[in-house]
Amino acid sequence: MLILGIETSTMQVGCAIGGHEGVLASTHITRGKRHAENLTPAVRFLCEQSQVGLDEIGLVAVDVGPGLFTGLRVGVATAKALAFALRVPMIGVSSLDLMAFPVRFSSRLIVTALDARRGELYYAFYRQVPGGVQRIGDHQLGSPDDLASELLATGEEVLLVGDGAQRYVEAFEGLAKVELVEPGNRSPSAEALVELAHARALREEFERPDAIEPVYLRRPDAEINWSTRDGA
Amino acid sequence: MADATGDGGVGPATLVLGIETSCDETAAACVRGGTDVLSSVVSSQVELHARYGGVVPEIASRAHNELIIPVTARAMVEAGVEGDRVDAVAATTGPGLVGALLVGVSAAKALALAWDVPFVSVNHLEAHLYAAFLEDPELQLPMVVLLVSGGHTLLVLMEGHGRYRLLGQTLDDAAGEAFDKVARFLGLGYPGGPAIDRVAMEGDPEAIAFPRALMDGGLDFSFSGLKTAVVNHVRAHPDVSTADVAASFQAAVVDVLVAKARAAAQEVGAGALALGGGVAANSLLREQFLTACTEDGLHAFLPSRSMCTDNAAMIAAAGWYRLQREGPTPLDCGADPNLRLATF
Numbered sequence: 001m002l003i004l005g006i007e008t009s010t011m012q013v014g015c016a017i018g019g020h021e022g023v024l025a026s027t028h029i030t031r032g033k034r035h036a037e038n039l040t041p042a043v044r045f046l047c048e049q050s051q052v053g054l055d056e057i058g059l060v061a062v063d064v065g066p067g068l069f070t071g072l073r074v075g076v077a078t079a080k081a082l083a084f085a086l087r088v089p090m091i092g093v094s095s096l097d098l099m100a101f102p103v104r105f106s107s108r109l110i111v112t113a114l115d116a117r118r119g120e121l122y123y124a125f126y127r128q129v130p131g132g133v134q135r136i137g138d139h140q141l142g143s144p145d146d147l148a149s150e151l152l153a154t155g156e157e158v159l160l161v162g163d164g165a166q167r168y169v170e171a172f173e174g175l176a177k178v179e180l181v182e183p184g185n186r187s188p189s190a191e192a193l194v195e196l197a198h199a200r201a202l203r204e205e206f207e208r209p210d211a212i213e214p215v216y217l218r219r220p221d222a223e224i225n226w227s228t229r230d231g232a
Numbered sequence: 233m234a235d236a237t238g239d240g241g242v243g244p245a246t247l248v249l250g251i252e253t254s255c256d257e258t259a260a261a262c263v264r265g266g267t268d269v270l271s272s273v274v275s276s277q278v279e280l281h282a283r284y285g286g287v288v289p290e291i292a293s294r295a296h297n298e299l300i301i302p303v304t305a306r307a308m309v310e311a312g313v314e315g316d317r318v319d320a321v322a323a324t325t326g327p328g329l330v331g332a333l334l335v336g337v338s339a340a341k342a343l344a345l346a347w348d349v350p351f352v353s354v355n356h357l358e359a360h361l362y363a364a365f366l367e368d369p370e371l372q373l374p375m376v377v378l379l380v381s382g383g384h385t386l387l388v389l390m391e392g393h394g395r396y397r398l399l400g401q402t403l404d405d406a407a408g409e410a411f412d413k414v415a416r417f418l419g420l421g422y423p424g425g426p427a428i429d430r431v432a433m434e435g436d437p438e439a440i441a442f443p444r445a446l447m448d449g450g451l452d453f454s455f456s457g458l459k460t461a462v463v464n465h466v467r468a469h470p471d472v473s474t475a476d477v478a479a480s481f482q483a484a485v486v487d488v489l490v491a492k493a494r495a496a497a498q499e500v501g502a503g504a505l506a507l508g509g510g511v512a513a514n515s516l517l518r519e520q521f522l523t524a525c526t527e528d529g530l531h532a533f534l535p536s537r538s539m540c541t542d543n544a545a546m547i548a549a550a551g552w553y554r555l556q557r558e559g560p561t562p563l564d565c566g567a568d569p570n571l572r573l574a575t576f
């Protein structure tokens with residue numbers, strides 16, 4: 001069974017195909033922020049060039065965020081429609097989990113941080129376990145300073161990954177025990193998505209297409225303003 | 233999919249799945265041959281937006297993303313079609329709210345790719361024109377269409393399929409927007425159109441002489457001054473009857489709409505006049521529109537109330553015509569929130 005992975009939670013548009021033999025093909029486009037324009041043609045290109053028919057896809061995996069809302073919705077709507085049309089199950093994977101996957105061999109505390117705009121970050125903590133990493137606690141939304149204080153409070157050696165960490169590098173530079181992973185590892189990858197989804201597919205952790213929704217972590221502004229007004 | 237591929241033939245048997253997510257309705261429909269509606273499912277988000285007094289784009293986008301697959305699945309079940317028996321997938325690519333449009337466009341392109349059938353981009357305004365053909369396939373062209381909704385107020389000459397001329401449009405607020413704003417100001421709730429329609433039944437349309445903007449100035453419209461006039465009048469006369477204000481406001485809007493539609497039909501010598509868009513559900517507008525057409529000897533088309541509001545049957549119908557005329561749209565198509573009606 002082959003897995004199609006779709007990843008659009010950052011500025012990047014990514015897709016990959018793989019299975020038990022690993023990743024067979026992948027493509028990532030980071031320039032342009034043209035998620036809706038690029039994604040379907042990228043999937044078609046990937047299938048054509050790797051000579052995989054869409055009818056061979058047995059699972060659609062998608063990065064459900066947190067991340068940029070519009071990109072996420074393009075990815076999730078596309079992935080759900082593909083799974084619905086192909087009549088195959090889905091697996092949703094967190095963007096922050098995807099960021100931790102390539103650095104899973106580190107014994108340090110792993111922290112992934114994606115740019116949430118408006119001076120904030122989406123972040124999560126991970127620790128090495130046999131066979132990979134495990135997330136400690138929930139996804140969080142906070143300022144770079146919030147994260148810096150949390151890192152300091154752990155007192156541990158930390159590996160910090162993601163475009164959010166890179167954007168607010170000055171908030172973390174002074175922390176002696178924190179190492180920032182260099183560019184090349186800024187965005188979640190579709191390859192990591194396929195590999196993580198494969199592991200979960202072996203455990204049959206499937207989801208129905210209509211059960212998959214983006215992880216927003218932030219309510220719509222209108223709702224926030226409304227409840228503020230209500231409380232006043 | 234014999235009809236839509238190979239020799240490129242698009243005919244009476246060609247089945248188009250239409251998808252519409254440009255504003256606050258998530259809709260999907262199956263239409264055969266551009267006219268035969270097999271199913272039309274509309275999931276309105278009106279309750280999600282009601283307390284804000286208008287459509288909140290981020291809330292709309294989130295809701296579209298949740299509803300798009302269930303609504304599409306239901307449209308296919310109700311039409312009794314299997315997924316791979318659809319000949320093309322059409323979606324609204326504009327105009328509308330960009331985040332909302334992108335959900336429908338993304339899903340439609342993915343379905344077309346998975347089923348290996350053409351994708352067709354549809355202009356929402358053009359689709360409103362095609363709503364008329366869904367209910368009255370015998371309509372003769374050229375005709376003039378008065379398209380009035382929360383987002384648009386247009387007078388369009390439809391000369392042929394795909395051949396349009398913009399005759400007039402609003403210079404500020406759309407007519408539906410004016411209804412929403414006035415209803416909100418009068419405390420009548422959201423959406424404003426039906427609320428004012430209801431309250432106006434109890435009022436006197438001649439109680440207050442609200443202005444009829446640009447009445448003698450060509451075919452363009454302006455409604456922002458009318459809204460201001462309503463506000464000023466109510467502030468100056470705090471104990472005025474709300475029903476009279478609603479009725480007089482509605483009469484002012486309808487007078488202008490009908491007068492300009494008539495003038496447009498006369499100017500271009502059209503034999504038919506059609507109404508479209510959400511405001512076309514307004515009782516007074518329907519009544520006066522029919523009277524005007526009868527007086528002027530024009531073939532009148534009034535859409536059913538379900539065809540006035542946004543739906544996907546009109547998207548599938550417009551998609552069928554567009555596919556026949558121009559062929560499939562490339563898959564690198566995105567959404568264009570400001571898409572205009574292609575005119576000549």
Ligand SMILES: [Zn+2]
Pocket residue numbers: 356360381509510541542
């Ligand atoms: Zn509309």
